[in-house]
Amino acid sequence: MVLKLYNTLTNNLEVFKPLKKGFAGFYPCGPTVNNYIHIGHARTYTFWDVVKRYLEYSGYKVRLVSNITDIAIDDKILKEVKKAGISFQELITKYTMAYFEDRLKLGLALPDVNCLATQHIQEMTELIEKLLKKGYAYETSDGVYFNISKFKDYGRLSGMKPKELKAGAGKRVKEDEYEKGVAGDFALWKKHKRGEPYWHSPWGKGRPGWHIECSAMSMKYLGETFDIHGGGQDNIFPHHENELAQSEAATGKKFVNYWMHPNLVLMNGEKMSKSKGNFITVRDAAEKYSGLLLRFFYLNTHYRKKIDFNGKDIQAVKLKLNRITEAVRRIKTFSGQGIVAGIPETALLKTLQRVEKNFEDAMDDDFNTSLAITRILELVKEINKHFAEHHGISPKTAGKIFNFMEKTGRIFFGDLFESEILKKEGLNSLSEQLLELIIKLRDEAREKKDYNKSDYIRNELKKNGVILNDNDKTTWSLE
Ligand SMILES: [Zn+2]
Ligand SMILES: [Zn+2]
Incomplete structure (x- = not known):
């Protein structure tokens, strides 16, 4: 396009x-x-x-x-x-x-x-x-x-x-x-x-x-x-x-x-004005929510639509931000190293290709950032699904995905991509692989209905700041 x-x-x-x-x-x-x-x-x-x-x-x-x-x-x-x-x-x-x-x-x-x-x-x-x-x-x-x-x-x-x-x-x-x-x-x-x-x-x-x-x-x-x-x-x-x-x-x-x-930013549905006292400076908003979240919040609405600035919508956007951040860090740790082999990655690579095209189509359509972000989240979902199923990824595929996440991340997050998304504490590649191994062992325990063991693993991980989410597949996130 x-x-x-x-x-x-x-x-x-x-x-x-x-x-x-x-x-x-x-x-x-x-x-x-x-x-x-x-x-x-x-x-x-x-x-x-x-x-x-x-x-x-x-x-x-x-x-x-x-x-x-x-x-x-x-x-x-x-x-x-x-x-x-x-x-x-x-x-x-x-x-x-x-x-x-x-x-x-x-x-x-x-x-x-x-x-x-x-x-x-x-x-x-x-x-x-x-x-x-x-x-x-x-x-x-x-x-x-x-x-x-x-x-x-x-x-x-x-x-x-x-x-x-x-x-x-x-x-x-x-x-x-x-x-x-x-x-x-x-x-x-x-x-x-x-x-x-x-x-x-x-x-x-x-x-x-x-x-x-x-x-x-x-x-x-x-x-x-x-x-x-x-x-x-x-x-x-x-x-x-x-x-x-x-x-x-x-x-x-x-x-x-x-x-x-x-378009304008409204405060809880009203036009901002100093006389009404509903006027928020960037520094106050960044203090309260972080500049990264503020920036990402704006981009979740098409620029020609009004944005209503309210805590509920900002929190909803924060969940999306966390999902992207976690996926970027996880993919990055796997992109340079590791010797994982024999994992089927066709579905993941297909999704990457489709998302890449859809991302560009959205941005080419009058800078539709909110749709472009939805596309990125589709990729994140596929990444999480992949890890839940296979507990690993080849460095080559991870590298391809990271390359795309980085290019788009620098658009959405600007200079904060480097300082806030990449450089924040995450796990190193070895820890990630060990964590995936632990989840795999826990899956096996659950399949055998050994719930004492699976709960024990969950609780021990929680003590170390790792939260497990059991949907149809188990995913993890850092507390
Ligand atoms: Zn001018
Ligand atoms: Zn001017």
Whole structure:
């Protein structure tokens, strides 16, 4: 199958055709670093990490560029800075560091380019000058604004009609200071107000509007037209609509071929908000559940569906995570060594082949991670069945399976595959083989209805932290 993805621009599932063969240019919007990132942000960042890793799995070279909005200034932030008795710069530095720490907790690879808005003021002012020269922007006493009525395609991405947009923008003006009044024209540059940090520009002291940074930086590092632009669903309007308008107005070229927008994370069915107090930071969630579980939890729902963040669903996902983790460790211990021979492995190898194909089909179908995980669990089930029946596996077959589990594990678990899945205490190969032997002996005792012996073995193993599960076949797990 070929990779298809859902494009917000056309509201269609489309075959991914990169501009340059074998290369994907990718710009997901990064954080505004004036607070800790929350579990909604973490969902989108985790998804981008999976997109990047799966594109690489599929043979693409990926350039992932992501911004850090280190100039978002509003009254609340200025108040916070004043209260804390620190400088604006100190606040921004603190939360920028926190952002990178949180990324590590989720096993996210570093973007290929991390661009700070404050280091690209020059590119932004150049872009604004271009828009002024072409007649798409105008200067007022408090800033420079983009004239949306000049851009015929305005509303194309969000699918809003210009009339609704005007009404919508009019309502937004109070909450979003980057939106200006009823006309829906948005700020490209805000002129300086007392007490605010500022930069120099052709229009005097001031600071850029929010949207212009992503246009300026994405085009700088990926070209005037690039493959994929992403952001949370709440970025479609106004942020991405405005980015598209100002970029295409400036260059006269198509800005982005594919726009992707993961859905929201709800808290027990409700939208998260600071005022409701149901706002969870990534660091708190990772503390409570582990970054690994948090990451895996997100991937168990398709990215275009809402996720409800609740303890019950997280626990259900944890069981899946444990099953995969155990299978990976078990297969790994058998993959390099051992002299097991004469075990029938055809069924297992057939399952591997089928699961490999089904995994790719699921991921190629608009990154259906939840289905892809179901496929992996089918393989895990077959592995467990195999061990229950045969108590061993040849190193060659184990190696093949491990190779697949590792490739897919690095997609699902990112950098945590190494540190959390592989490196955690497990059994070595000899212990595993001895344990399988013990289970085999116990099976024989049970067949002879010698339940004293089989219970004795079960209890002794339990004392050593090994739990036996007697279904139709006996499997084991570590406590
Ligand atoms: Zn953007
Ligand atoms: Zn952005």
